[in-house]
Amino acid sequence: xxxxxxxxxxxxxxAFLAALLVWGMGGLPHFxxxxxxxxxxxxxxxxxxxxxxxxxxxxxxxxRGFDTLGEEFIFFAAVLGVALILRAQPGEGPGHVEDYxxxxxxxxxxxxxxxxxxxxxxxxxxxxxxxxxxxxxTPGGGFQGGVILATGVLLIYLAGxxxxxxxxxxxxxxxxxxxxxxxxYAAIGTxxxxxxxxxxxxVLPLGKIGHxxxxxxxxxxxxxxxxxxxxxLVLLLTTFLRQTLVLRPTASPGPLTKALGG
Amino acid sequence: xTVLQVVILVLVAGGGTAxxxxxxxxxxxxxxxxxxxxxxxxxxxxxAPDVALSEIVVGAVALPLMILLxxxxxxxxxx
Numbered sequence: 001x002x003x004x005x006x007x008x009x010x011x012x013x014x015a016f017l018a019a020l021l022v023w024g025m026g027g028l029p030h031f032x033x034x035x036x037x038x039x040x041x042x043x044x045x046x047x048x049x050x051x052x053x054x055x056x057x058x059x060x061x062x063x064r065g066f067d068t069l070g071e072e073f074i075f076f077a078a079v080l081g082v083a084l085i086l087r088a089q090p091g092e093g094p095g096h097v098e099d100y101x102x103x104x105x106x107x108x109x110x111x112x113x114x115x116x117x118x119x120x121x122x123x124x125x126x127x128x129x130x131x132x133x134x135x136x137x138t139p140g141g142g143f144q145g146g147v148i149l150a151t152g153v154l155l156i157y158l159a160g161x162x163x164x165x166x167x168x169x170x171x172x173x174x175x176x177x178x179x180x181x182x183x184x185y186a187a188i189g190t191x192x193x194x195x196x197x198x199x200x201x202x203v204l205p206l207g208k209i210g211h212x213x214x215x216x217x218x219x220x221x222x223x224x225x226x227x228x229x230x231x232x233l234v235l236l237l238t239t240f241l242r243q244t245l246v247l248r249p250t251a252s253p254g255p256l257t258k259a260l261g262g
Numbered sequence: 263x264t265v266l267q268v269v270i271l272v273l274v275a276g277g278g279t280a281x282x283x284x285x286x287x288x289x290x291x292x293x294x295x296x297x298x299x300x301x302x303x304x305x306x307x308x309x310a311p312d313v314a315l316s317e318i319v320v321g322a323v324a325l326p327l328m329i330l331l332x333x334x335x336x337x338x339x340x341x
Contacts, residue, residue: 031263054312056310056312139315140312140315141312143316144312144315144319147315147319147324150319150324154323236328237327237328240328240331244331244334
C-alpha cells in the first residue's frame with residue numbers, strides 16, 4: 001500500500017468518523033443539562049438516610065459500595081502485577097545505590113530541595129489523614145487521601161536518598177498493609193451479613209450529621225481504602241525506584257538476559 | 263458555560279495536543295504532568311473536587327514519575 005493509497009483510506013475513514021461524531025454530538029443534552037432521577041434522589045436521601053454530607057462518598061462507599069470493592073481489588077491486582085513483573089530477574093542483583101545520568105555528572109541535592117521536601121512531608125501526611133478521615137463530610141476519602149499520603153512518603157526520597165526512604169519500611173510491611181486494607185474493606189462489607197442485612201449494608205450507628213464519627217461504616221471503609229491505596233502506591237513507587245536505582249546486571253547473565261541477547 | 267470553563271477547556275485541548283505533538287519521551291513526560299494539572303483544574307471548575315484531588319496526584323505526579331523512572335532504567339542500560 002503506497003502512501004497515496006493510505007492517505008485516501010485515512011481521509012475517507014476520518015471523514016466518516018467525523019460525520020458520525022458530529023451526528024452523535026447533535027443528540028447530546030446541552031452542556032451542564034441534567035436528565036435522570038438518580039442524582040436528585042441521591043441528593044435528597046444522602047443526608048437524612050446515611051448522615052453523609054459528601055454525596056460522592058455516599059455513592060462510592062455506601063449506595064454503590066460493592067462497585068468500589070471491585071475497583072479497590074483492581075488496584076490491588078495492578079500493584080501485584082507490577083511487583084511481579086519488576087522483580088529482580090536472574091542475572092540482576094542489588095548494586096551500588098546512586099543517582100546517575102547519561103553523559104553528565106549528577107548535581108548533589110541542594111539544601112533548598114532538602115529543606116522544602118522535609119518541611120512539606122509532615123503537613124502532607126497530616127492533610128492526607130484529614131482527607132481520609134473527612135471523606136464522608138467533605139470532598140475526599142480513602143482514594144484521594146491514600147494517594148496524598150503516598151506523595152508525602154515520596155517527598156522523603158526527593159529530599160534525601162533512596163536509602164532514607166527505604167529505611168522507613170520493608171516491602172513486606174507494605175504488602176501486609178496493602179493486604180490488610182483490601183481485606184478490611186471486604187470484612188466491613190460482611191458486617192451486614194452478620195446482622196442479617198445484605199452484604200455492604202451500612203449497619204453501624206449513623207451518629208450525628210457532620211461529625212467525624214458518623215455515617216456508620218463509611219469512615220471505616222475510607223480508612224481501609226486509604227491504607228490500601230497509600231501502601232500500594234508506595235510499593236509501586238519503591239518497585240520502580242528499585243529497578244532504576246538498585247538493581248544492576250551481575251557478572252553472569254541469567255537465562256532471560258541471555259534469551260534477550262543482553 | 264462560563265468564561266472560566268471555556269478557557270480551561272481550550273487549555274485542556276491545547277495541552278492534550280501538546281502531549282501528542284511532543285516526540286521526546288522525557289519532555290513528553292513533563293508535558294503529561296502539566297496536562298494532568300490542567301485536567302485537575304478542569305475537574306475542579308466542573309465542580310468535581312474529589313476527582314480533581316486524585317488527578318493532581320495520579321496524573322501530575324505518579325504517572326510522569328513512573329515514565330521518568332522507566333526511561334532512566336531503559337537509558338541506564340545503554341551506559
